[in-house]
Amino acid sequence: AQTVTQSQPEMSVQEAETVTLSCTYDTSESDYYLFWYKQPPSRQMILVIRQEAYKQQNATENRFSVNFQKAAKSFSLKISDSQLGDAAMYFCAYAGTLTGNQFYFGTGTSLTVIP
Amino acid sequence: DAGITQSPRHKVTETGTPVTLRCHQTENHRYMYWYRQDPGHGLRLIHYSYGVKDTDKGEVSDGYSVSRSKTEDFLLTLESATSSQTSVYFCATAFRQKPNEKLFFGSGTQLSVL
Numbered sequence: 719a720q721t722v723t724q725s726q727p728e729m730s731v732q733e734a735e736t737v738t739l740s741c742t743y744d745t746s747e748s749d750y751y752l753f754w755y756k757q758p759p760s761r762q763m764i765l766v767i768r769q770e771a772y773k774q775q776n777a778t779e780n781r782f783s784v785n786f787q788k789a790a791k792s793f794s795l796k797i798s799d800s801q802l803g804d805a806a807m808y809f810c811a812y813a814g815t816l817t818g819n820q821f822y823f824g825t826g827t828s829l830t831v832i833p
Numbered sequence: 834d835a836g837i838t839q840s841p842r843h844k845v846t847e848t849g850t851p852v853t854l855r856c857h858q859t860e861n862h863r864y865m866y867w868y869r870q871d872p873g874h875g876l877r878l879i880h881y882s883y884g885v886k887d888t889d890k891g892e893v894s895d896g897y898s899v900s901r902s903k904t905e906d907f908l909l910t911l912e913s914a915t916s917s918q919t920s921v922y923f924c925a926t927a928f929r930q931k932p933n934e935k936l937f938f939g940s941g942t943q944l945s946v947l
Contacts, residue, residue, distance in 0.1 A: 722875075751933045763923065763938035770933060809875055813933070820891070821866075821936060823876040 720745050722812050724824035731800045732832050738785075739795045739827045741810030748772075750814035752786070752793045757807040757826075766808070769793065797829075805831040836860060839924050839939035847947055852911040854942050856924030862937070864927040865907040867891075867899060869920040870941070876923065882907055914946045 721744045731737035743752070754766040769777045769786050776784050781801075785794045797804055810824040836859035846852050856865065864883055868876040868891075878891030880899040888899050896918060898910045911918055924939040 724875075761921070761941045763925075763936070765935050768933065768935075811876075820878055820881070822878075823868075825873055825875040 720812050720814065720822045722810050722822050722824040724808075724810055724827050726827045727825070728828045728830070730830040730832055731797070731804075733800055733802060735800055736796060736798045737800055737829065739797075739808050739810075739829070741793045741795070741824055743791050743793065743810070743812050743822075745791065745812065745814060747814040747816045749816075750812060752784075753811040753813070753821075754782070754784070754795045755809045755811060755823075756804075757809065758803075758805070763809075767795070800831050802831050802833065805829055837924060837926055837937055837939040839922075839942050841942060842940065843943045845945045845947065846914050848915060849913050852914050852944065852946075854909045854922055854924075854944070856907045856909070856926075856939055858905050858907075858924075858926050858937075860926060860928070860937065861904060862926035862928050863904070864929070865901065866925040866927075866936070867897075867907070867909045868923045868925065869893065869918075870923060871920050879909065879922075911944075914944075916946050918944065919946045920944060 723742045750771045752769045756764045767779045781798045783796045807826045809826050812822045838857045840855045866881040867879040877893045882888045882901045900908045922942045925936040927934045
């Protein structure tokens with residue numbers, strides 16, 4: 719099975735500041751995708767952003783962007799201008815063509831936004 | 834978002850009793866998944882389905898079985914619940930089984946086995 723590691727169980731950020739959540743993964747595949755999902759207290763899982771491994775350009779979605787380092791197998795999420803509504807659990811996830819297209823999730827990072 | 838309904842939303846049961854969780858979708862997605870979420874483990878795949886009556890095991894399938902008799906329904910059964918199966922269970926669906934495909938999640942079922 720693929721492994722996805724999130725080494726920061728908890729993070730906090732001041733409102734309007736920037737925070738970066740870390741994710742590393744292990745794979746032998748060359749064709750795969752990486753995702754960040756957000757889980758607010760409502761428990762709903764929300765796709766934040768996704769990155770295709772063969773694309774060198776980092777994905778961005780409004781205030782959310784990633785720093786994808788393929789050689790280092792690193793996929794961090796940057797949240798700019800943090801808002802109170804960003805407080806949630808964030809999960810990094812991996813899906814690859816050779817692993818049956820199954821999704822593998824990290825253990826999550828709980829983000830607190832301080833007013 | 835996709836219409837995925839999980840029932841029940843909360844359940845408390847006793848060790849040794851059978852439990853069935855239901856996932857119902859209105860999106861006609863072919864692929865359906867059951868995950869469990871536990872602190873320190875994230876989400877782990879239990880079973881998945883790639884069509885009616887077509888299912889396969891995930892990484893934590895022991896103690897669980899699934900059935901899919903209709904496209905819209907995917908049932909997860911704990912034949913004899915144990916305390917280690919206390920968890921939040923999520924159903925997810927996808928239109929295609931491709932690595933770039935977005936997963937659509939239900940709201941989860943909190944199961945407590947006493």
